[in-house]
Amino acid sequence: MKPTSRDIRTANRYEVLRQIIAESPTSRQELAVATGLSLATVATLVGELLDLGLITEVGFEDSAGGRPRGLVAVDPSGGALIGVDIAETYVHVELFDLALNVLARADEDLRPGESLPEQVVGHVAAGVGSVVAQAGVEAARVLGVGVSVPGQVDRDSGVAEYAPNLDWHDVPLLDLLAGHIAHPLYLDNPLRACVVAELWFGAARGRGDAVVVNLGTGVGAGLALGGGLHRGVSNSAGEWGHTTLVLDGRLCHCGGHGCVETYVGAPGIMQNLRELSPGSPLLHPGDQTATIDALARAVAEDDPVAVKTVRETARYLGAGISDLINLLNPEVVVLSSWVAARLGEPLLAEVRRAVARHALRRPLAATEIVLTPIPTDPVSLGAATFALEGALRSAGRRTPRRSATARSRTAPPS
Amino acid sequence: MKPTSRDIRTANRYEVLRQIIAESPTSRQELAVATGLSLATVATLVGELLDLGLITEVGFEDSAGGRPRGLVAVDPSGGALIGVDIAETYVHVELFDLALNVLARADEDLRPGESLPEQVVGHVAAGVGSVVAQAGVEAARVLGVGVSVPGQVDRDSGVAEYAPNLDWHDVPLLDLLAGHIAHPLYLDNPLRACVVAELWFGAARGRGDAVVVNLGTGVGAGLALGGGLHRGVSNSAGEWGHTTLVLDGRLCHCGGHGCVETYVGAPGIMQNLRELSPGSPLLHPGDQTATIDALARAVAEDDPVAVKTVRETARYLGAGISDLINLLNPEVVVLSSWVAARLGEPLLAEVRRAVARHALRRPLAATEIVLTPIPTDPVSLGAATFALEGALRSAGRRTPRRSATARSRTAPPS
Numbered sequence: 163m164k165p166t167s168r169d170i171r172t173a174n175r176y177e178v179l180r181q182i183i184a185e186s187p188t189s190r191q192e193l194a195v196a197t198g199l200s201l202a203t204v205a206t207l208v209g210e211l212l213d214l215g216l217i218t219e220v221g222f223e224d225s226a227g228g229r230p231r232g233l234v235a236v237d238p239s240g241g242a243l244i245g246v247d248i249a250e251t252y253v254h255v256e257l258f259d260l261a262l263n264v265l266a267r268a269d270e271d272l273r274p275g276e277s278l279p280e281q282v283v284g285h286v287a288a289g290v291g292s293v294v295a296q297a298g299v300e301a302a303r304v305l306g307v308g309v310s311v312p313g314q315v316d317r318d319s320g321v322a323e324y325a326p327n328l329d330w331h332d333v334p335l336l337d338l339l340a341g342h343i344a345h346p347l348y349l350d351n352p353l354r355a356c357v358v359a360e361l362w363f364g365a366a367r368g369r370g371d372a373v374v375v376n377l378g379t380g381v382g383a384g385l386a387l388g389g390g391l392h393r394g395v396s397n398s399a400g401e402w403g404h405t406t407l408v409l410d411g412r413l414c415h416c417g418g419h420g421c422v423e424t425y426v427g428a429p430g431i432m433q434n435l436r437e438l439s440p441g442s443p444l445l446h447p448g449d450q451t452a453t454i455d456a457l458a459r460a461v462a463e464d465d466p467v468a469v470k471t472v473r474e475t476a477r478y479l480g481a482g483i484s485d486l487i488n489l490l491n492p493e494v495v496v497l498s499s500w501v502a503a504r505l506g507e508p509l510l511a512e513v514r515r516a517v518a519r520h521a522l523r524r525p526l527a528a529t530e531i532v533l534t535p536i537p538t539d540p541v542s543l544g545a546a547t548f549a550l551e552g553a554l555r556s557a558g559r560r561t562p563r564r565s566a567t568a569r570s571r572t573a574p575p576s
Numbered sequence: 577m578k579p580t581s582r583d584i585r586t587a588n589r590y591e592v593l594r595q596i597i598a599e600s601p602t603s604r605q606e607l608a609v610a611t612g613l614s615l616a617t618v619a620t621l622v623g624e625l626l627d628l629g630l631i632t633e634v635g636f637e638d639s640a641g642g643r644p645r646g647l648v649a650v651d652p653s654g655g656a657l658i659g660v661d662i663a664e665t666y667v668h669v670e671l672f673d674l675a676l677n678v679l680a681r682a683d684e685d686l687r688p689g690e691s692l693p694e695q696v697v698g699h700v701a702a703g704v705g706s707v708v709a710q711a712g713v714e715a716a717r718v719l720g721v722g723v724s725v726p727g728q729v730d731r732d733s734g735v736a737e738y739a740p741n742l743d744w745h746d747v748p749l750l751d752l753l754a755g756h757i758a759h760p761l762y763l764d765n766p767l768r769a770c771v772v773a774e775l776w777f778g779a780a781r782g783r784g785d786a787v788v789v790n791l792g793t794g795v796g797a798g799l800a801l802g803g804g805l806h807r808g809v810s811n812s813a814g815e816w817g818h819t820t821l822v823l824d825g826r827l828c829h830c831g832g833h834g835c836v837e838t839y840v841g842a843p844g845i846m847q848n849l850r851e852l853s854p855g856s857p858l859l860h861p862g863d864q865t866a867t868i869d870a871l872a873r874a875v876a877e878d879d880p881v882a883v884k885t886v887r888e889t890a891r892y893l894g895a896g897i898s899d900l901i902n903l904l905n906p907e908v909v910v911l912s913s914w915v916a917a918r919l920g921e922p923l924l925a926e927v928r929r930a931v932a933r934h935a936l937r938r939p940l941a942a943t944e945i946v947l948t949p950i951p952t953d954p955v956s957l958g959a960a961t962f963a964l965e966g967a968l969r970s971a972g973r974r975t976p977r978r979s980a981t982a983r984s985r986t987a988p989p990s
Contacts, residue, residue, distance in 0.1 A: 170584050314938055324938070370809040383903065388802055394905020395784040396942035404936055405899035408823045409892070418934055478823070485819035489797065489903075491808020520832060522818055524728055524738070528810035 306549030355544025480516020720963030769958030894930020
């Protein structure tokens with residue numbers, strides 16, 4: 163969608179706060195240099211962030227020969243943010259201070275069959291209540307709760323339109339949650355949560371166009387283009403897992419054939435292993451996590467079948483990532499999610515070699531491929547960041563009000 | 577790259593002029609409704625365009641019960657724009673008025689072997705001189721000359737970095753042209769020229785994210801994201817022709833295997849025909865144009881081999897376009913360039929069927945696939961539009977000066 167002047171003001175507000183979070187304490191002058199914004203613009207934005215209580219004045223530094231410069235820093239106690247990661251088998255909740263340090267965590271397991279919206283909502287409410295209590299934060303200081311749910315979401319209406327693994331169709335998730343949670347609520351999916359986490363705190367921060375390749379059970383490519391999240395016209399961009407890598411290849415659960423996901427998602431990697439060594443002891447049929455863990459351990463021990471499986475997976479992955487590089491010409495490609503975390507450096511090294519064979523020389527020279535530097539769960543961090551962005555969107559308004567995507571309380575807090 | 581406030585002002589200026597070109601005469605009030613900008617912003621931008629002489633006041637219209645509203649229209653005589661399309665075998669030059677009507681054309685053939693930069697520059701200069709003379713336009717009224725050259729270009733330095741079909745490496749094209757041409761010069765490539773033509777005058781105008789699929793000897797996908805051209809971090813985005821469709825498939829001239837281009841570029845289509853019917857009389861070995869023309873005529877006569885060849889080509893093309901739809905979630909996919917023009921509606925119908933089989937349901941529902949509605953050469957139109965954009969970029973400046981990409985005269989005009 164076409165950016166407006168308001169979008170730019172909001173993006174600049176994000177940029178200044180991002181920089182303050184990364185480099186506290188800092189001066190308006192340093193912020194102007196780091197962001198490329200004028201000193202006057204920085205001063206206005208810093209004023210807004212001070213008014214919101216997100217940052218605080220922390221003294222002065224000498225400047226060579228000039229007036230002492232005022233320093234500002236994030237005010238960790240200025241508010242709290244909550245990120246919720248709803249997956250197929252668990253609900254993970256984290257509470258952050260404004261420097262995005264984790265202050266409390268809660269994990270709720272979803273037992274098999276326990277995926278009705280009301281059941282999941284109950285777990286989310288319990289997890290949110292738990293982290294608030296653990297951290298000893300006053301309810302009024304929670305700026306918002308960001309919720310990530312897999313699949314297609316309509317973030318404006320707060321509806322989980324389609325989550326195949328939960329068997330959800332058009333679930334009005336935020337309305338349901340608003341019955342239990344008194345804070346502003348924001349909905350999106352894990353792919354976009356990971357992109358926003360990379361934009362604010364990870365490898366995409368301060369970079370040009372970036373692609374976040376999520377390698378899990380499913381795979382996707384979150385796109386950070388022009389300094390912001392590319393959502394597409396109906397908020398479904400990033401379905402790289404369902405682009406064709408091998409025409410008429412492996413059958414995919416989407417109904418297509420030869421999709422990237424069937425070769426590099428966790429079940430696809432299991433299939434790569436099975437094709438190389440049908441009776442391999444590394445294979446744990448029906449258990450992706452155990453198989454990927456076994457593979458990671460065996461690669462560390464130079465097991466030839468494991469090394470070959472990672473190489474074959476990287477061959478597919480390298481071709482698919484080269485497609486992203488040739489098409490989008492990004493500055494950085496970030497590998498994220500649990501499969502990337504577990505296979506780590508050995509996978510990265512093989513992927514870099516495969517991409518060097520496949521990608522066009524010029525866009526390849528402009529691109530770096532890295533593992534995500536985010537040490538914690540990027541999905542709950544990204545979800546909390548959606549809540550932070552929501553708080554910032556309402557910052558410049560004369561009459562502060564809740565964002566279109568924020569739901570206010572309709573019932574007493576649980 | 578991250579958009580700045582200046583980018584937004586420039587984009588708004590483009591948007592207002594686009595709307596005036598599409599709907600002359602029009603009022604500031606109508607422009608505000610059509611563009612979504614405030615009346616105050618529109619009034620400022622209209623004032624700038626009037627000062628530049630690009631538009632003119634053309635009277636008043638009654639508004640129900642209110643003051644009569646001032647009307648503005650494009651001033652066709654307010655300036656001229658020149659678009660240059662450099663290809664492997666010809667140089668095509670068009671001169672446009674400000675309503676982007678073609679006032680004059682010149683074609684210069686490049687004989688085999690006649691592709692040295694100095695030779696091509698001579699043809700460009702001759703073509704530009706010819707259209708200015710034909711149209712009887714004063715040199716001072718030419719706002720700029722946009723030049724499209726295939727391959728990798730650095731538009732800021734005006735260098736044609738790599739044009740394999742011309743065998744050019746790092747040719748300082750704009751500096752060479754500035755020795756012969758006295759107008760501001762702008763350089764880019766045909767893929768991006770076609771995107772800009774669609775954004776201003778074609779199927780992408782006023783739409784959200786759009787993809788322009790260029791089907792010629794080579795193929796590419798120009799990306800119009802967020803209302804503007806997506807260039808990528810080193811200006812090479814759009815190399816969809818070199819994304820993998822069939823892992824380990826047909827050998828591509830890029831050195832890869834199974835690239836989209838090897839199945840749906842003109843030589844790829846000839847190969848599809850050859851595989852279906854090795855001795856087909858439709859095949860004109862070594863002559864892509866004649867083969868594609870023969871194919872188009874035979875499809876119109878329901879020739880079974882021709883119909884099957886188009887269907888097979890559409891199967892590849894449908895898979896590749898589905899990848900773009902799934903990854904980018906665009907509002908419109910536009911088929912452009914000479915192969916799309918010649919195979920026309922029969923190809924479009926087969927492509928739509930193939931995409932419906934391949935693409936994910938939700939992004940598919942948000943996307944339309946169309947043939948370009950631009951009736952003339954989109955490359956020279958787009959090149960001229962780069963010159964118009966250059967003139968508009970300099971519009972809001974206190975001291976008008978030439979854009980960074982415009983080269984001024986270093987020698988008398990030829």
